[in-house]
Amino acid sequence: MSEFYVLHVNGAAREVRDAAAGESLLFVLRERLGLMGSKGACEQGECGSCSVLLDDQLVCGCLVLAAGAVGQRIVTIEGVAPLGAPSDVQQAFVDAGAVQCGFCTPGLIMATHSLLERSPAPSEMEIREELSGNVCRCTGYGRIIDAVQRVAVARRGAQ
Amino acid sequence: MTVTQTGTDTGTFAGTHSGLAGRLGDSVARPDGVPKAQGSFQFAGDLTADGFLWGATLRSPHPYARIVRIDVSGAWRINGVEAVLTAADVPGKATYGLISHDQPVFASDYVRFQGEAMAAVAADHPDTCRRALAAIVVEYEVLAPLTDPERAIDGSFPPIHPDGNVVRHQRIVRGDQSIHGPVVVEGTYELGRQDQAFLGLEAALALPAPGGDGVELHVATQWLHEDRKQIAACLGMPDEKVRIVLGGVGGAFGAREDISLQVHACLLALRTGRPVKIQYDREESFHGHVHRHPCTIWMRHHAGTDGTIRRIEARFVMDGGAYASTSSAVLINAVTHTQGPYRCDHATVDGWAVRTNNLPSGAMRGFGVVQAAFAHEGQMDKLAAAVGLDPVEVRLRNAMRTGDHLITGQEIVNVAPVARLIQETAALALPTEPVGGHDHDPMRLPGGAGRTADERHIVRGIGWGVGIKNLMYSEAFDDYSTARVRVADGVATVKFATVEVGQGFVTIVGQIARTVLGVEEVVIDSIDTEIGSAGSTSASRQTWMSGGAVEGACRLVRERLFEHVAELHDLEAVQLEIDGTDVVDTLGSLRMSVAAATAGIVIDETFEHHHPATEELDELGQGNCHTAFAFVAHRAVVDVDPELGLVKVVQIATAQDVGRALNPLSVVGQIEGGIAQGVGLAVMEELLQVDGIVKNATFTDYLVPTFLDMPDVVISLVEEPDPHAPMGAKGVGEPPTVSSTPAVVAAIRDAIGKDLHRVPVRPSDICS
Ligand code: FES
Numbered sequence: 001m002s003e004f005y006v007l008h009v010n011g012a013a014r015e016v017r018d019a020a021a022g023e024s025l026l027f028v029l030r031e032r033l034g035l036m037g038s039k040g041a042c043e044q045g046e047c048g049s050c051s052v053l054l055d056d057q058l059v060c061g062c063l064v065l066a067a068g069a070v071g072q073r074i075v076t077i078e079g080v081a082p083l084g085a086p087s088d089v090q091q092a093f094v095d096a097g098a099v100q101c102g103f104c105t106p107g108l109i110m111a112t113h114s115l116l117e118r119s120p121a122p123s124e125m126e127i128r129e130e131l132s133g134n135v136c137r138c139t140g141y142g143r144i145i146d147a148v149q150r151v152a153v154a155r156r157g158a159q
Numbered sequence: 160m161t162v163t164q165t166g167t168d169t170g171t172f173a174g175t176h177s178g179l180a181g182r183l184g185d186s187v188a189r190p191d192g193v194p195k196a197q198g199s200f201q202f203a204g205d206l207t208a209d210g211f212l213w214g215a216t217l218r219s220p221h222p223y224a225r226i227v228r229i230d231v232s233g234a235w236r237i238n239g240v241e242a243v244l245t246a247a248d249v250p251g252k253a254t255y256g257l258i259s260h261d262q263p264v265f266a267s268d269y270v271r272f273q274g275e276a277m278a279a280v281a282a283d284h285p286d287t288c289r290r291a292l293a294a295i296v297v298e299y300e301v302l303a304p305l306t307d308p309e310r311a312i313d314g315s316f317p318p319i320h321p322d323g324n325v326v327r328h329q330r331i332v333r334g335d336q337s338i339h340g341p342v343v344v345e346g347t348y349e350l351g352r353q354d355q356a357f358l359g360l361e362a363a364l365a366l367p368a369p370g371g372d373g374v375e376l377h378v379a380t381q382w383l384h385e386d387r388k389q390i391a392a393c394l395g396m397p398d399e400k401v402r403i404v405l406g407g408v409g410g411a412f413g414a415r416e417d418i419s420l421q422v423h424a425c426l427l428a429l430r431t432g433r434p435v436k437i438q439y440d441r442e443e444s445f446h447g448h449v450h451r452h453p454c455t456i457w458m459r460h461h462a463g464t465d466g467t468i469r470r471i472e473a474r475f476v477m478d479g480g481a482y483a484s485t486s487s488a489v490l491i492n493a494v495t496h497t498q499g500p501y502r503c504d505h506a507t508v509d510g511w512a513v514r515t516n517n518l519p520s521g522a523m524r525g526f527g528v529v530q531a532a533f534a535h536e537g538q539m540d541k542l543a544a545a546v547g548l549d550p551v552e553v554r555l556r557n558a559m560r561t562g563d564h565l566i567t568g569q570e571i572v573n574v575a576p577v578a579r580l581i582q583e584t585a586a587l588a589l590p591t592e593p594v595g596g597h598d599h600d601p602m603r604l605p606g607g608a609g610r611t612a613d614e615r616h617i618v619r620g621i622g623w624g625v626g627i628k629n630l631m632y633s634e635a636f637d638d639y640s641t642a643r644v645r646v647a648d649g650v651a652t653v654k655f656a657t658v659e660v661g662q663g664f665v666t667i668v669g670q671i672a673r674t675v676l677g678v679e680e681v682v683i684d685s686i687d688t689e690i691g692s693a694g695s696t697s698a699s700r701q702t703w704m705s706g707g708a709v710e711g712a713c714r715l716v717r718e719r720l721f722e723h724v725a726e727l728h729d730l731e732a733v734q735l736e737i738d739g740t741d742v743v744d745t746l747g748s749l750r751m752s753v754a755a756a757t758a759g760i761v762i763d764e765t766f767e768h769h770h771p772a773t774e775e776l777d778e779l780g781q782g783n784c785h786t787a788f789a790f791v792a793h794r795a796v797v798d799v800d801p802e803l804g805l806v807k808v809v810q811i812a813t814a815q816d817v818g819r820a821l822n823p824l825s826v827v828g829q830i831e832g833g834i835a836q837g838v839g840l841a842v843m844e845e846l847l848q849v850d851g852i853v854k855n856a857t858f859t860d861y862l863v864p865t866f867l868d869m870p871d872v873v874i875s876l877v878e879e880p881d882p883h884a885p886m887g888a889k890g891v892g893e894p895p896t897v898s899s900t901p902a903v904v905a906a907i908r909d910a911i912g913k914d915l916h917r918v919p920v921r922p923s924d925i926c927s
């Protein structure tokens with residue numbers, strides 16, 4: 001039961017060959033396309049570590065069938081900014097101390113970019129609610145909230 | 160063979176932070192922060208190698224059973240299967256363990272907990288592995304499990320392991336045993352099983368050496384050299400044939416101190432001659448690592464009418480689960496912290512760590528002291544009520560000071576600012592918003608998005624928890640650490656085996672080297688077993704032990720540098736010092752950059768850092784068994800819906816004795832993260848077992864705090880540099896988990912006026 005299909009990932013067409021039926025988008029991104037930035041910590045939609053954008057919608061890569069993502073624009077953490085030139089959100093996470101082990105970080109970066117697109121000046125409660133699908137076991141979230149607020153303020157200042 | 164290398168590629172500090180930003184005391188950003196934020200940092204589970212196979216583990220469905228027969232032939236018939244291993248295939252020692260080696264690599268005669276490993280397979284795809292495991296036939300004689308720790312103690316259950324059902328029994332008898340009252344308060348306290356629930360699941364990649372003459376394991380662990388020792392013994396190889404390289408670690412919190420998949424991965428790689436990767440899923444992770452000990456504690460305090468403690472009696476029963484792991488050390492931590500951060504010269508304590516057919520228990524952040532603190536803080540509130548004092552006053556009256564003694568007779572020689580911590584915490588502002596907030600957002604109420612709460616019925620409470628935590632290892636164990644520093648052309652390269660789990664050791668390494676040596680650029684070498692041990696990343700010990708090792712090596716290098724400069728310029732080495740990034744002559748005019756002074760030379764020094772020796776406890780629990788101590792205070796504010804039994808933790812205020820904050824931003828991160836785990840234990844986290852069967856081994860059912868569960872945290876860092884600590888800095892990782900839990904529970908008691916004695920507090924406990 002091997003499959004062939006093409007996924008549009010980070011602006012490029014990527015061929016997937018010999019995939020077994022039923023592989024999740026997370027599995028295919030990581031194990032077949034070598035995009036290891038998306039993480040899996042539950043594969044049940046509970047932790048957000050696998051967050052990617054599918055046609056601009058934030059989704060859990062572990063819950064989406066890879067073959068079902070054909071024809072949609074997929075953006076992963078690798079597509080957010082070039083290596084070594086972090087996005088404002090990525091840099092703010094580092095500067096604010098929002099990264100410890102970093103396992104939750106790619107998913108949270110995706111979720112934060114998505115949040116700030118939709119709501120450029122979120123309240124603290126809005127940040128908590130919007131990001132509550134992303135679990136972090138290390139930080140207690142305080143520095144992450146600070147990072148998100150820093151970006152929101154900086155973007156407003158830049159306008 | 161190529162391996163895409165590793166989570167230890169933390170890069171250099173240069174460029175990221177220039178000049179003097181990045182010395183001790185600065186809030187330097189992590190050197191691995193950008194790779195982590197960009198997803199390019201490699202965790203152990205991200206590693207691959209050409210032609211690698213997937214490994215997987217067959218686990219017992221029963222908590223206790225005799226294995227009648229294992230037939231693996233079905234697995235071999237599945238296409239893509241390259242190896243199937245059972246106990247018969249273990250070439251070396253059949254068992255492993257941190258303290259006693261009582262856990263089989265693969266069970267062969269009995270399985271003793273649900274999820275115990277019995278066989279392993281290697282195959283071309285995770286699905287092939289799953290099918291292969293399903294094709295292995297095991298015939299069991301299912302036995303009634305031992306799940307009640309009291310039956311392990313009273314001897315009424317036949318031994319479930321050749322080593323018996325009692326792992327350790329320790330008494331502490333100190334002072335006048337006849338003291339009674341006049342005020343007596345007592346209680347029984349219970350803690351459920353907490354899981355570390357790190358996010359980065361267990362993962363490793365094993366690479367066989369040509370001809371099977373050794374193995375290299377890239378693994379997310381806490382203690383490289385201890386892993387190597389246990390793995391090599393099971394493989395029947397000398398230590399030097401086993402090289403352990405740290406794979407990127409996605410959190411640990413104690414759960415990676417024991418062996419999980421290490422031996423299995425190496426065996427499969429050696430058997431197949433190919434790289435083998437094992438990666439647990441969440442359910443397997445819940446079964447595959449040790450947990451915090453479930454514990455029942457009875458305590459009785461005798462006090463004067465003024466609230467001063469006169470004598471404490473206590474009994475601890477800790478459920479060690481099926482294998483010993485670190486249970487004996489966890490027990491010692493618990494019983495020796497019975498009094499908490501309070502003076503007490505008379506005590507009678509009886510402690511048991513026992514074996515059951517529950518999941519094995521071992522290390523988790525706080526290591527026995529979390530259990531003790533839940534009990535002693537409950538007692539302090541009872542004592543306050545009994546003598547008519549408020550919770551702050553009763554704690555201040557008993558607060559420990561430097562020079563006081565533990566009930567083991569050990570003198571506290573460290574800085575012990577307990578009263579100051581309580582006062583500084585009390586001075587932190589309480590929440591200004593009323594229940595529900597000024598905006599009446601229902602998200603702020605207990606039950607949150609469920610919108611189940613009626614603001615008018617919510618009650619608010621305030622509670623206290625104060626803690627003491629030992630730092631480093633105890634009972635005569637020499638948990639030394641090694642570091643090597645090499646300076647050439649102004650660049651310092653630091654080598655150590657210290658595991659970075661996210662705590663930020665790699666950050667302070669650069670800060671130490673810049674401060675001591677005046678270098679600007681610091682490179683961190685691969686973290687592996689190609690240098691002496693660093694001990695475990697646990698017990699809040701790495702800043703002290705490995706930080707001390709790095710500092711020591713830097714000092715040796717600096718001495719050599721001064722000798723070199725002195726000789727060139729006809730000076731005495733003792734005249735020289737580092738000023739910023741320069742070497743300067745304190746008696747003359749010489750000033751040259753460290754970069755220029757080290758141009759064209761190489762200075763290379765290694766330093767082994769040991770702490771002063773400690774003792775084992777004697778029969779009566781007396782002895783200087785611990786190395787050092789840190790202290791902390793927590794005040795919790797909670798809102799409770801008494802009708803539905805729901806709790807919203809609103810605020811935690813804390814003052815922590817950090818000695819000296821080498822990186823204040825990192826310290827804040829440790830405090831907030833530790834409090835999150837304390838809040839989790841207080842109100843939501845419990846891995847449930849019924850008759851030894853695990854009921855909630857998923858993130859859907861095992862709840863860890865989310866953004867919406869975490870309260871505001873307000874922090875006061877109390878910096879009184881400890882003269883016994885390298886650089887004055889105490890470990891900061893564990894104290895936040897020690898007394899945040901009792902503070903939250905005290906606040907719930909305060910809100911509803913009920914005597915809660917079990918964590919996590921469940922809705923039924925509040926409503927009943
Ligand atoms: S791995 Fe997808 S939500 Fe946890």
Ligand code: FES
Nearest residue numbers: 101104136137138
């Ligand atoms: S930083 Fe470790 S899980 Fe978030």
